[in-house]
Amino acid sequence: MSSLQVGIVGLPNSGKSTLFNALLKRQVANVASYPFTTIEPNVGVVVVPDERLKKLAEMIKPEKLTSATVNFIDIAGLVKNAHQGEGLGNQFLAKIREVDAIVQVIRGFKDESVSHYYGSLDPQRDKEIVEIELALGEIKKPTLYLLNQDEVRPVEGFLVVNAKTGEGVEELIQAAYQLLELITFYTIKGGKEVAAWSLKEGSSAFEAAAKVHTEMAQGFIKAEVIGYDDLVATGGWQAAKTKGKIRLEGRDYLVKNGEVIEFKFGH
Ligand SMILES: Nc1nc2c(ncn2[C@@H]2O[C@H](COP(=O)(O)OP(=O)(O)OP(=O)(O)O)[C@@H](O)[C@H]2O)c(=O)[nH]1
Numbered sequence: 001m002s003s004l005q006v007g008i009v010g011l012p013n014s015g016k017s018t019l020f021n022a023l024l025k026r027q028v029a030n031v032a033s034y035p036f037t038t039i040e041p042n043v044g045v046v047v048v049p050d051e052r053l054k055k056l057a058e059m060i061k062p063e064k065l066t067s068a069t070v071n072f073i074d075i076a077g078l079v080k081n082a083h084q085g086e087g088l089g090n091q092f093l094a095k096i097r098e099v100d101a102i103v104q105v106i107r108g109f110k111d112e113s114v115s116h117y118y119g120s121l122d123p124q125r126d127k128e129i130v131e132i133e134l135a136l137g138e139i140k141k142p143t144l145y146l147l148n149q150d151e152v153r154p155v156e157g158f159l160v161v162n163a164k165t166g167e168g169v170e171e172l173i174q175a176a177y178q179l180l181e182l183i184t185f186y187t188i189k190g191g192k193e194v195a196a197w198s199l200k201e202g203s204s205a206f207e208a209a210a211k212v213h214t215e216m217a218q219g220f221i222k223a224e225v226i227g228y229d230d231l232v233a234t235g236g237w238q239a240a241k242t243k244g245k246i247r248l249e250g251r252d253y254l255v256k257n258g259e260v261i262e263f264k265f266g267h
């Protein structure tokens, strides 16, 4: 199953590639003070920060630990009349059409050495320019409005980050995850491999199994399920089993956020 994608969209020099690098915690995308630095989109797999996964790892001490991920894609800067081919125009509007959700990066930082495409700092105006272009390009996607500035403090109507330092980036990943309507379930393979998996809200145990392995879904017999809190409270899978805390569910069971699942399957 392919992963969902979040597109990073905004005016040139708003800090999209800087944000992308902060998300990936390493330098991948080219960052520069001139506009249209990014032409070909950068795609990155971003680890979803997860306190529950950390706790499960502490409890189980697995040999292998795998986080859930979300794909972010850093797209070329967008300007007024992009839908008519202005700037890099239609080429990247097509890219934006492929994503499942949008993070609109809006410049809130002052820096004389970084030119502003419209000459002055004005987050509200910039937001509207991009909104109008997306609408004219007939792009209707859930959107997060992200104000990129040096000081990370609450601003109404925006999520705030400092793309340069990465402050606020974890909150952004969580917010994007929610925007995509994703929940997390966990698997503990033989007590040795703990993994977090993202799943669209309202998915069945069968669909969850398919996330882990096609064979698990095809040969689905049943799912052994326990909520995260119950598992932690009982202290481990075996203890939970002994105490009868683990439920048996069928293929149509709707998986809930935080559940720990062991799939039973045959060939
Ligand atoms: N002071 C400050 N500078 C920033 C911040 N974020 C980005 N910059 C700077 O702004 C410039 C442009 O950043 P990029 O990340 O290349 O911007 P972009 O939106 O990807 O630009 P294009 O690819 O040209 O559309 C670089 O010089 C960055 O170092 C920030 O939060 N604060």
Ligand SMILES: [Mg+2]
Pocket (backbone or CB within 6 Å): 016, 017, 018, 030, 037, 038, 074, 075, 076, 077
């Ligand atoms: Mg860029």
